[in-house]
Amino acid sequence: xxxxxxxxxxxxxxxxxxxxxxxxxxxxxxxxxxxxxxxxxxxxxxxxxxxxxxxxxxxxxxxxxxxxxxxxxxxxxxxxxxxxxxxxxxxxxxxxxxxxxxxxxxxxxxxxxxxxxxxxxxxxxxxxxxxxxxxxxxxxxxxxxxxxxxxxxxxxxxxxxxxxxxxxxxxxxxxxxxxxxxxxxxxxxxxxxxxxxxxxxxxxxxxxxxxxxxxxxxxxxxxxxxxxxxxxxxxxxxxxxxxxxxxxxxxxxxxxxxxxxxxxxxxxxxxxxxxxxxxxxxxxxxxxxxxxxxxxxxxxxxxxxxxx
Amino acid sequence: xxxxxxxxxxxxxxxxxxxxxxxxxxxxxxxxxxxxxxxxxxxxxxxxxxxxxxxxxxxxxxxxxxxxxxxxxxxxxxxxxxxxxxxxxxxxxxxxxxxxxxxxxxxxxxxxxxxxxxxxxxxxxxxxxxxxxxxxxxxxxxxxxxxxxxxxxxxxxxxxxxxxxxxxxxxxxxxxxx
Numbered sequence: 001x002x003x004x005x006x007x008x009x010x011x012x013x014x015x016x017x018x019x020x021x022x023x024x025x026x027x028x029x030x031x032x033x034x035x036x037x038x039x040x041x042x043x044x045x046x047x048x049x050x051x052x053x054x055x056x057x058x059x060x061x062x063x064x065x066x067x068x069x070x071x072x073x074x075x076x077x078x079x080x081x082x083x084x085x086x087x088x089x090x091x092x093x094x095x096x097x098x099x100x101x102x103x104x105x106x107x108x109x110x111x112x113x114x115x116x117x118x119x120x121x122x123x124x125x126x127x128x129x130x131x132x133x134x135x136x137x138x139x140x141x142x143x144x145x146x147x148x149x150x151x152x153x154x155x156x157x158x159x160x161x162x163x164x165x166x167x168x169x170x171x172x173x174x175x176x177x178x179x180x181x182x183x184x185x186x187x188x189x190x191x192x193x194x195x196x197x198x199x200x201x202x203x204x205x206x207x208x209x210x211x212x213x214x215x216x217x218x219x220x221x222x223x224x225x226x227x228x229x230x231x232x233x234x235x236x237x238x239x240x241x242x243x244x245x246x247x248x249x250x251x252x253x254x255x256x257x258x259x260x261x262x263x264x265x266x267x268x269x270x271x272x273x274x275x276x277x278x279x280x281x282x283x284x285x286x287x288x289x290x291x292x293x294x295x296x297x298x299x300x301x302x303x304x305x306x307x308x
Numbered sequence: 309x310x311x312x313x314x315x316x317x318x319x320x321x322x323x324x325x326x327x328x329x330x331x332x333x334x335x336x337x338x339x340x341x342x343x344x345x346x347x348x349x350x351x352x353x354x355x356x357x358x359x360x361x362x363x364x365x366x367x368x369x370x371x372x373x374x375x376x377x378x379x380x381x382x383x384x385x386x387x388x389x390x391x392x393x394x395x396x397x398x399x400x401x402x403x404x405x406x407x408x409x410x411x412x413x414x415x416x417x418x419x420x421x422x423x424x425x426x427x428x429x430x431x432x433x434x435x436x437x438x439x440x441x442x443x444x445x446x447x448x449x450x451x452x453x454x455x456x457x458x459x460x461x462x463x464x465x466x467x468x469x470x471x472x473x474x475x476x477x478x479x480x481x482x483x484x485x486x
Contacts, residue, residue, distance in 0.1 A: 161316055163341040168378050172368075176375075189389050190348065198352060199316040200344045200390035208386040211367050212378035 010257075012276050015264060015294040020305030023262070023294065028241040029061030031231070031261065033222075034076075035068055036247035036269020037299060041194035044083040045268050047300025052085055054306045062092065063231060067221040067251055069097040069158035069185035069202060072128040072135075091234065096185040096221035097129045099230050100156055101136035103220050107181060108153050109137060119153025120146060122174050124167055124205065129158040129185065141174070154181040157206045157217060161199075168208055175213040182213065186221030188251065192270055222246075223254035245299060249276055249290045257289045265292035266299050316345055324349055330359035333387055333395065335369075335380045344386055351391045360391065364399030366429065370448055400424075401432035406439075423477060425449055427457070427468040435467050443470035444477050 015023060032038060038048045055062045064076075071079070073090045080088040108118045122141040123130050130140060133156065141152045152174040160167075174180050188201035206217050220226050231237055239260040246252020247269025253276075256263035265276060273295060279287040296302060312322045319342055331347045351358050366379035384395050398404050409415060417438040424430020425447020434441035443449060451473065457465040474480065 161341045161345075163344075165337045165339040165378065165383075168339070168382065172376070172378055189392055193317055193320060195320070197320045198348055198390075199320070200341065200348055200386070204344065204386045204390035205341075207389040208378070208382040211382040211385045214367065 009280070009288040010263065010291045010293040012265070012273075012280055012291050013294050015296050015305075016301065017304075019294075020302065023243070024060075024302060024305035026241060027060060027243050029063060029237060030055065030243045030245055031063050031065050031237075031256075032299070033246035033248070033252045033269075034064055034066040036192065037245060037266050038064075038085065039079075039083050040192075040268065042083070043194075044085065045298055045300065047298065047303065049084045049086065051299050051303050052087070054303055056087055058306045060306075061235070061237075062088075063235065063237070064088070064093045065222065065227050065231065065255075066093075066095045067186035067188055067202075068095060068191075069100065069129050069221075070126055071095065071097070072131045073098050075128055094227050094230055095132075096227065097125075097132040097158065099227045100129070100158070100183060100185045100220045101132040101138065102230055103218075103226060104133065104138055104154055104156065104181075104183060105136040119151050121154045121156055122152050122171060123156045123158065124160045124163060124171060124209075125156065125158030125185070126160065126162070129156070151177065152180060154183055155209065156183050156185070157202060157209055158185040159202050160205060163205050168212060171209050172212045175209075175215055182209065182215045182217045184217040184219045184221075186251070187219050187223075188221075188248075222251040223258055225255070225258050228255070228259040245302075247271060249279065249292070253292045254290055256292075263292040263294070264302075265295040266297070267295065268298045311342055316341075319345055320349060324353060329354065329357065330361060331387065332361045332363070333380065333384045334363040336383060337377075339383050339386075344390060347387050348390045351387075351393070360387065360393060360395045362387075362395040362397045362399075364429070365397055366399075366426075400426075400429035401436060403433060403437050406433060406437045410437075427453065427470070431470045432467055434470075441470040441472070443473040444475070445473060446476045 038045060052062050073093055073095060076093050076095060077088065077090045104121055120139045120141040121133055123133055133140060155171045155174050175182055184206040185202050187203045189203040190198040190201045193199055210217055242261050243264055244252060244256030244261040245264045245266060247266050249271045253263045253265060265271060267273060276291055279290040312318050328350050331350050351360055362384035363380055365381035365384060367381045368376035368379045370376045388395055420439050421442050422430060422434030422439040423442045423444060425444050427449055431441045431443055445451065454469055457468045
């Protein structure tokens with residue numbers, strides 16, 4: 001196997017040389033986070049498109065799992081192409097927007113059927129997220145006249161740069177019904193911008209809704225494992241032969257640990273090596289789960305581990 | 309000021325006021341993501357040199373009929389989460405406001421009664437400051453809440469229990485002589 005999951009703390013070893021071949025050789029596939037791993041803003045990480053190409057030639061699967069709830073899958077597919085990544089199809093891409101829609105479809109529509117009588121979803125988020133919810137067969141609150149028997153059955157909090165107090169109050173109104181679910185796309189407190197600044201994440205908006213409503217949100221995104229369930233359902237991935245590659249210890253690496261995957265931290269994104277080392281030195285059991293098995297400066301460093 | 313563009317990546321290009329040294333979060337019915345973004349910018353720029361202060365942590369402001377609107381606490385939590393730091397809260401149950409009152413009016417806690425409707429703000433502050441505490445039932449708290457804190461084995465929850473209660477502050481009238 002790849003040395004992941006199971007008991008014992010990971011040891012945050014730099015992956016290079018012979019170690020690289022030992023780890024990548026047996027792997028059947030890699031799950032990649034996107035922001036800070038494949039690209040930063042509008043720039044692909046140098047060597048990242050080549051890595052994906054080499055993975056394809058080696059017969060290893062590449063799937064993508066992102067907490068970013070801004071974009072629809074179709075937009076993400078176009079983004080891959082625009083940034084120079086070839087051969088990535090929509091079905092390979094799992095975003096928290098898509099998975100939140102699938103989660104709500106499961107909970108509100110059960111095993112299938114149409115949307116009538118299932119209730120509506122109040123979405124705090126942009127058009128990318130709203131589109132995924134509609135594509136899942138759900139109806140959104142605030143769009144056209146509600147039919148009888150169509151109460152709001154879920155509030156979905158996503159990345160919403162148009163969030164306002166009024167929307168917060170509206171969400172709380174719906175959540176007074178204990179049958180109404182509170183779901184969040186991801187827990188990220190902030191996201192980096194290309195110039196080193198930060199923009200507030202879904203996690204900060206969810207905190208406001210939770211505080212106002214007295215409810216805890218069901219969080220779909222990493223580090224929770226639901227997105228992995230979606231991946232397994234579509235592709236039947238073997239965790240013991242799959243590597244998780246990410247840039248954020250608290251989401252990507254913990255997600256890998258939770259799903260029984262070996263983890264690789266790449267340093268082109270949010271988390272610094274010192275943070276991983278601090279978690280490793282910590283006495284807390286929870287901190288140990290944030291330590292990656294391996295790290296690289298960039299995913300381009302994985303290329304020498306693949307056959308020519 | 310108008311936003312310099314439609315998206316956060318435009319907003320963060322606007323210059324910051326060099327004199328800002330604190331972010332103060334109060335009740336803001338015009339709270340927005342853009343404001344949250346701006347608060348985060350000041351807090352990141354200033355680090356520990358930029359204060360983060362919240363007026364209070366109330367979750368809800370109750371309206372008639374059991375409805376309510378989100379309280380300041382929600383907005384404080386949003387900023388705290390984005391900035392990954394804790395705000396200094398001025399309001400009850402923090403004793404800061406009592407210290408302000410006591411300093412100005414020479415209040416003797418042993419001879420002062422705190423009257424309130426909310427256990428985790430009014431009564432907690434009163435108990436922490438050594439006041440006699442009186443709960444009135446015309447607001448958010450029902451008596452069974454008090455009983456459950458009383459019966460819990462938890463010292464922190466015992467601090468939420470008032471010394472006395474009345475159905476309404478009007479019940480105090482007979483005790484005040486002609």
